[in-house]
Amino acid sequence: xxxxxxxxILRPPADGLEYxxxxxxxAQTLEGGALGVRGGRISGFExxxxxxxxxxxxxxxLLPGFVDCHTHLPFAGWRAGEYERKLxxxxxxxxxxxxxxxxxxxxxxxxxxxxxxxxxxxxxxxxMLAAGTTTFECKSGYGLSREGELxxxxxxxxxxxxxxxxxxxxxxxxxxxPEGHTADSWMEVVQAMMPELLSAGEVSALDIFVESIxxxxxxxxxxxxxxxxxxxxxxxxxxxxxxxxxxxxALAAGARSVDHLSMIHPDxxxxxxxxxxxxxxxxxxxxxxxxxxxxxxxxxxxxxIVVLATDANPGTAPVVSMPVAIGLGARLYGLGVREALxxxxxxxxxxxxxxxxxxxxxxxxxxxRPLAVPAWD
Numbered sequence: 623x624x625x626x627x628x629x630x631i632l633r634p635p636a637d638g639l640e641y642x643x644x645x646x647x648x649a650q651t652l653e654g655g656a657l658g659v660r661g662g663r664i665s666g667f668e669x670x671x672x673x674x675x676x677x678x679x680x681x682x683x684l685l686p687g688f689v690d691c692h693t694h695l696p697f698a699g700w701r702a703g704e705y706e707r708k709l710x711x712x713x714x715x716x717x718x719x720x721x722x723x724x725x726x727x728x729x730x731x732x733x734x735x736x737x738x739x740x741x742x743x744x745x746x747x748x749x750m751l752a753a754g755t756t757t758f759e760c761k762s763g764y765g766l767s768r769e770g771e772l773x774x775x776x777x778x779x780x781x782x783x784x785x786x787x788x789x790x791x792x793x794x795x796x797x798x799x800p801e802g803h804t805a806d807s808w809m810e811v812v813q814a815m816m817p818e819l820l821s822a823g824e825v826s827a828l829d830i831f832v833e834s835i836x837x838x839x840x841x842x843x844x845x846x847x848x849x850x851x852x853x854x855x856x857x858x859x860x861x862x863x864x865x866x867x868x869x870x871x872a873l874a875a876g877a878r879s880v881d882h883l884s885m886i887h888p889d890x891x892x893x894x895x896x897x898x899x900x901x902x903x904x905x906x907x908x909x910x911x912x913x914x915x916x917x918x919x920x921x922x923x924x925x926x927i928v929v930l931a932t933d934a935n936p937g938t939a940p941v942v943s944m945p946v947a948i949g950l951g952a953r954l955y956g957l958g959v960r961e962a963l964x965x966x967x968x969x970x971x972x973x974x975x976x977x978x979x980x981x982x983x984x985x986x987x988x989x990x991r992p993l994a995v996p997a998w999d
Contacts, residue, residue, distance in 0.1 A: 624673035630683035687756025688944035689970035692931035696743035698734035701937035724798040763794030796830035827855035846875025895924035904933035905950035918955035
């Protein structure tokens, strides 16, 4: 395949970069030209006259497929009823204590068949692909039991076989405290699950939600130890509703990403900006939940590896479109074109998913195919 005569082609300032930060972001180029694809990989930035298919890309920009590195697929149903309560001023933690939130999605998953869950997942993946997402992350976290979490990861593996995108699998084993457990006792269950989880294969990361209604920094440290022992990446939901000073704990544990960051302490911006750890921002959750905005500009100016993702889930962010996430990020954070695109492509590929992507998706920012869109003025 050859894309000829594109008005713009988004390229990093140098080949072989794993991520973009600081001045590298604005150094991305948008010059016109051609692009060849062979065997699912970009073969060069020139017209391929031997290609079986030649695409006229005049008046278009070519950019990498979007990488949605923070989703909660696969899940069952939706929590639309909770949104009205939020509009009326009921806080998320109160909804959770009333049996909503994560617990409600866990009930929906238990009550749904594998066939139903996978059908919903395929439909959402099709919407994602139509909007340009060529790689996305799956998470467990709605199982809230040993059997439920392992089932969720098995469903994620099956979904990966049924969709055209590249997917990765994250074991969000500490999402909420299951009924009948304390946070401490549940973490003992998580420890005991590790051999079985690893034997199943394909999980690339462990994840944890640090919040007053979930887990604390002690549990984050333990999850980091489990990830390190298993050779998995550590990811963290932190500083979403309150500041718990979790970022220094996550960095000390070797976290590959810290996600949300709406309430990050100002003193933690600089250490994060100098670390090999991505700051994954989720503007759809902030907008729909009327949450405080993450300090994207401060993170970018300090040199952080900034990423945008949808947080696609059945309750707080029922959004699967990366263009929507990019648009919200641009408006809420004041991102420019190059900043937003770096955050949705190369930086998103690097942060949580690069260790397990096949070679074909490690080229040109993470997507298995380039994406053609109207050129920017």
